Amino acid sequence: MDRNDQDTSVKVAVRIRPQNAKEQVDMCRVCTFVTPGEPQVVLGRDKAFTYDYVFDTGTEQVQLYTSCVEKLVEGCFSGLNATVLAYGQTGSGKTYTMGTGFDVTVLPDEQGVVPRAVHHLFNGINSRIQDAIKEKRDPPQFDVSAQFLELYNEEIIDLFDPSRDTSNSKRLKIHETHEGVIYVDGAVVQSVKSESETLDALKRGALSRTVGSTNMNAQSSRSHAIFTISVSQKRPVLQSTDASDSAGSQDWETLTAKFHFVDLAGSERLKRTGATGERAKEGISINCGLVSICVHMYN
Ligand SMILES: Nc1ncnc2c1ncn2[C@@H]1O[C@H](COP(=O)(O)OP(=O)(O)O)[C@@H](O)[C@H]1O
Ligand SMILES: [Mg+2]
Structure with missing residues (x-):
């Protein structure tokens, strides 16, 4: 597909x-070459x-x-979804x-996409409210909530549910409303008021993720994790300048x-990880699980 095609929403x-x-110790060679000024990578000689x-x-x-996520977060303020x-x-x-990951103390420069996006989101919320107050407009009202799910062996695990480790924890299922909105029934939707509250929630959930190990990486995560932030913004509709009833009620x-x-x-691939038995089965269902993830994110 033409990468300049504006119609495609996948980048x-x-x-x-x-x-x-x-x-480095094993003196491995770097086999990638990035063409300067082009979003192109050359493998080996000529691929x-x-x-x-x-x-x-x-x-x-x-x-x-800043190159690929910032504008998506900005899009949230215009009601655009992104993944x-x-x-x-x-x-x-x-x-x-x-x-x-949150397993080690991360330096500010090393922060990844999610903490940066959360920071950007709450900064954007605060500046929109402050600007409105300064300009004596009705400030917009924001409601932000978070959800943190893990998909492991085709089972949905709610990382925000403290009771999920007990044997009577409920099994979560994906549902669809009449309007075609897909949601996970019974999953905790946590209201969050600030950057730190959101990151604390994310940290707590991240630390309890299911982890296993294979030859490839001792601490590797064998599950998909989906962190969702929902933003609802109630804002005054801008009045047209020629509106005669300026004293009228605000929409x-x-x-x-x-x-x-x-x-x-x-x-x-399974062969390369040397995974057998339960781990190998896991590998297979990890890929089946991808299909369910795509369905969930479609909304
Ligand atoms: N761009 C990078 N710069 C420095 N270290 C990195 C970078 N990407 C990954 N690492 C390091 O490589 C290791 C594996 O990365 P990780 O994110 O855990 O991989 P994955 O989640 O894909 O299994 C970690 O120790 C991580 O800190
Ligand atoms: Mg990982």
Whole structure:
């Protein structure tokens, strides 16, 4: 597909992570070459692939965020939904890029996509309210809520549900309303009022994710994690300048937007991970689970 095609709403970015310590010690060669000034990566001698964005090993977190995520977050204020999905084999940098690991103290420069997006969102909310107050307009009202689900072996796990580890935890199911809105029945929708409240909730959920290990990465996550932020904005409808009844009642409009952040399980093939038994079965259902994820995110 023509990557300049404005009709397509899917953009693909490739990020190449720097070599890790083991790869450096083993003297592994870097087999990727990014064509300067082009979103193109060349593998080996002559296999060139072009994407919407290509980020080479030296790319900082902030660069990735400002080039491909920032405007999507801004779109939330106009009622546009968006999804950012990280795909790649275990150890390729999905969790690092999304910023949903929280297992170590992350330096501000190393923050990934989600904390940056949450920061941007609440900054945007506060500045819209402040601007309205300064200009003596009715300020917009925002309602933000978060949901954090994990898809593991085709089972949906609610990372915000403290009772989910007990044997009587309910099984969550995907439903569709008459209007075609897809939702997960019974999943906790947590109202969040600030950046720190949202990140605290995300941290708590992230720490309880199901993790297993394969030869590829000892701490690898074997499940898909979907963090969703819903924004509802009630704002005054701008009056046309020639309106004669300026003293009339104010009309309000409500805009809603959903932002999904998805950190997928490793995309590696079973053979290469040396996974057997339960782990191998997991690998298979991880890929079946992808289909359900796509259905869930369609809304
Ligand atoms: N762009 C990067 N710069 C520096 N370190 C990175 C980068 N991407 C990944 N890493 C490191 O590589 C390791 C594997 O990344 P991780 O995000 O856990 O992979 P995945 O989630 O795809 O399995 C982690 O230790 C992470 O900190
Ligand atoms: Mg990961």
